[in-house]
Amino acid sequence: MSETVGIWIAALLTLGIFSFLYKDNPLYKFCEHLFVGISLGYYIAYYYHNGVIPKLYFPLVRQHNYFYIIPAFLGFLYFSRFVRKYAYLSRWPMAFVLGAGSGLSVPAIIQARIIRQMQGTMIDTITFSSIVMVVGVLATLSYFFFSREHKGFLKIASGMGIVYIMVGFGATFGYTVMARVSLLIGRAQFLLKDWLGIID
Amino acid sequence: MATAVVSSTLSVPNRDSVASEPPVPPREVVARDKPNDSGGSILVSWERSADDGGGRESVTEYRIFRSTPGGTFESIGSARKGVEEFADVQTIDGTEYLYVVRAFDGVSLSPPSTSEVVVSSAQWFHTGRTNILVGGVVLSFFVLWFIRKAKRGEELYIRPIAGLEAVDEAVGRATEMGRPIMYIPGIMDMDNIQTIASMVILGRVARKAAEYETPLLVPTSRSIVMSAAQETVKEAYLDAGRPDAYDSDKIMYLTDDQFGYAAGVDGLMLREKPATIFYMGCFYAESLILAETGHSTGAIQIAGTAMPSQLPFFVTACDYTLIGEELFAASAYLSKEPLLLGSLKGQDWGKAIFIALLVGGIVLVSLGFTRIIEWLATG
Numbered sequence: 001m002s003e004t005v006g007i008w009i010a011a012l013l014t015l016g017i018f019s020f021l022y023k024d025n026p027l028y029k030f031c032e033h034l035f036v037g038i039s040l041g042y043y044i045a046y047y048y049h050n051g052v053i054p055k056l057y058f059p060l061v062r063q064h065n066y067f068y069i070i071p072a073f074l075g076f077l078y079f080s081r082f083v084r085k086y087a088y089l090s091r092w093p094m095a096f097v098l099g100a101g102s103g104l105s106v107p108a109i110i111q112a113r114i115i116r117q118m119q120g121t122m123i124d125t126i127t128f129s130s131i132v133m134v135v136g137v138l139a140t141l142s143y144f145f146f147s148r149e150h151k152g153f154l155k156i157a158s159g160m161g162i163v164y165i166m167v168g169f170g171a172t173f174g175y176t177v178m179a180r181v182s183l184l185i186g187r188a189q190f191l192l193k194d195w196l197g198i199i200d
Numbered sequence: 201m202a203t204a205v206v207s208s209t210l211s212v213p214n215r216d217s218v219a220s221e222p223p224v225p226p227r228e229v230v231a232r233d234k235p236n237d238s239g240g241s242i243l244v245s246w247e248r249s250a251d252d253g254g255g256r257e258s259v260t261e262y263r264i265f266r267s268t269p270g271g272t273f274e275s276i277g278s279a280r281k282g283v284e285e286f287a288d289v290q291t292i293d294g295t296e297y298l299y300v301v302r303a304f305d306g307v308s309l310s311p312p313s314t315s316e317v318v319v320s321s322a323q324w325f326h327t328g329r330t331n332i333l334v335g336g337v338v339l340s341f342f343v344l345w346f347i348r349k350a351k352r353g354e355e356l357y358i359r360p361i362a363g364l365e366a367v368d369e370a371v372g373r374a375t376e377m378g379r380p381i382m383y384i385p386g387i388m389d390m391d392n393i394q395t396i397a398s399m400v401i402l403g404r405v406a407r408k409a410a411e412y413e414t415p416l417l418v419p420t421s422r423s424i425v426m427s428a429a430q431e432t433v434k435e436a437y438l439d440a441g442r443p444d445a446y447d448s449d450k451i452m453y454l455t456d457d458q459f460g461y462a463a464g465v466d467g468l469m470l471r472e473k474p475a476t477i478f479y480m481g482c483f484y485a486e487s488l489i490l491a492e493t494g495h496s497t498g499a500i501q502i503a504g505t506a507m508p509s510q511l512p513f514f515v516t517a518c519d520y521t522l523i524g525e526e527l528f529a530a531s532a533y534l535s536k537e538p539l540l541l542g543s544l545k546g547q548d549w550g551k552a553i554f555i556a557l558l559v560g561g562i563v564l565v566s567l568g569f570t571r572i573i574e575w576l577a578t579g
Binding site for chain 2: 020024032038040042043081090097100101105111118121122123124126137145146148149150168
C-alpha cells in the first residue's frame with residue numbers, strides 16, 4: 001500500500017515538473033517549492049549529521065581535541081551577520097575559506113592539469129593521431145594567451161585552437177545529450193511501467 | 201631493541217597439528233613508515249615463501265599480524281599469494297609496532313617471520329611532488345615579477361575578450377527594458393577557484409547595475425556564497441555611491457541540492473523575467489536546464505565556466521561564453537588592477553614555458569630519453 005502511494009506521489013510530481021515544458025503553472029510552482037523546501041531541509045539534517053556531529057562534536061567533546069575550538073570559533077563568527085554592528089566579523093571565516101580554497105587548489109591544478117597534460121602529450125611514437133593531438137594541445141594553448149595581441153602566427157595558431165575546442169565541444173555535447181536522453185527514458189519507463197503498468 | 205615472543209602468543213588458529221606440512225615462511229619481513237603521507241600508516245613487505253610460485257605451490261595467502269613490543273600479536277589483514285606488500289593504515293603515530301607475516305596454505309600457517317620495530321609518522325614534504333614544487337616556484341616567480349612591473353605603472357596589454365566586452369551592453373539592455381539582471385554564481389562553494397573568480401565579475405556587474413539603478417538578483421546554492429555575494433554587491437553599491445539601493449534580500453540562498461536549485465532558479469527566471477542573465481562559476485548537469493530556460497525568456501545571456509563538459513551547452517544556449525581560463529582572465533580584464541594584470545601576464549609566461557618544455561620533451565622522448573616522463577609521473 002505504502003509503495004503504491006509512493007509511486008503515485010512520485011509520478012504526479014514527475015508530471016508536475018514536466019508541465020514546465022508547456023509553461024509556468026501552479027502545479028509546477030507547487031512541485032518547485034516542494035523540491036526546494038525538502039532539499040533544503042534534507043541538507044540541514046545532512047550537514048548536521050555528517051559535519052557538525054562527526055567533525056566537531058565528537059573530536060571536541062568526546063576525544064577532547066581542543067584544536068577544534070579554532071574552526072568552531074570561526075564557524076560561530078558566521079552568526080555575527082545577524083548583528084549589524086558585528087557583521088564584519090563574518091568576513092574572517094570567509095577569508096579563511098577563500099584562502100584555503102585557493103591555496104589547496106593551486107598544487108592540485110598544477111598536478112592534474114599541467115603535469116599530467118605534459119606527461120600525456122609527450123608521446124614516443126609518431127603517428128597521425130599523435131601529431132593531431134600534439135598540434136591540438138599547442139594550438140589550443142595559444143588561444144589562451146591573453147597578454148599578446150592575436151596577430152600573425154599567433155592568430156593562425158589560436159584560430160586553429162578554437163577549431164579544436166569546438167570539435168571537442170561538439171563531441172562532448174553529443175555524448176552528454178545521449179546521457180540525458182537515457183535519463184529521460186528512465187523517467188518514461190517509471191511512468192509507463194511502475195505507475196501505469198502499460199509496459200513490462 | 202625490544203622484541204616480542206611470537207609463536208607462543210599469536211592469537212590466531214594454528215593448526216600445525218594437521219598432518220600436512222606447513223608452508224615455508226616468507227623471508228626478509230621489513231616494516232617501514234609509509235613515505236610521503238600524513239602519518240597513520242606503515243608498509244610491511246616480504247619476500248615470497250619458497251612454496252609461493254615454486255616448491256609445493258601450496259601458499260594461498262599471507263596473513264599479517266601486529267603487536268606492540270611485549271604485547272600479543274593480532275591479525276590485521278591478509279594478502280593474496282604472489283603479493284609482497286601490505287599497508288597497515290590504522291597505526292597511531294609515535295607508537296612502536298612489530299609485524300609478523302605468515303604464509304597460509306588453506307590448512308596451516310607457516311612459522312612466523314618477524315620485522316624490526318617500526319614507528320609511523322607524518323612527513324612535511326612529499327618528495328614525489330618535487331615536480332609540482334618546481335612548477336609552482338617557476339610560475340610564482342613570473343607572476344610576482346609581472347605584478348611588480350604592473351605596480352610600477354608599466355602598461356600590460358590584455359587582448360579583448362568578446363563576452364566581457366558585452367557586459368556593459370547587457371547591463372544597459374536590462375536598464376532600458378526596465379527588467380532585472382540575474383547573476384548565477386554556479387553551484388560550488390567558496391573554496392572553488394571558479395566561484396572566487398565569479399565573485400570578482402559579480403563586483404563589476406553589481407557596480408554597473410548600481411550606476412544604472414537596475415535591480416540585481418543573485419540566487420545562490422551555498423550559504424557561504426550567498427554571504428560572499430552580499431559582501432561583494434554591497435561594496436560595489438558603496439563604490440558606485442548608491443548604498444541606499446542595495447537590497448540584501450535580492451541575494452538569496454535557495455538550496456544546496458543541484459536540481460532543487462535548478463528548479464528554483466528556473467521559476468525565478470520565469471517570474472522575474474530578467475533581461476540579462478550571467479552564468480559565471482562552476483556548473484554541472486544543471487547548466488543546460490538553466491541556460492535553456494533563460495534562452496526561452498528572451499534574456500541576453502553571458503556565461504563563463506572552466507568545466508569542459510558544460511561549456512558546449514553554454515556555447516549553444518548563450519549569446520557569449522567565456523571559455524575556461526577566460527573566466528579567470530575576466531577578473532583582470534574588468535578590474536585592470538595591477539595585481540591581477542601581473543598575474544595574468546605571469547601565467548602567460550608560464551604557458552610559454554609549458555609549450556617550450558612540451559616541444560623539448562617530445563623531441564627528447566622521441567629520441568629515447570624517457571627520464572622526463574618518469575619525473576613527471578612521480579607524485
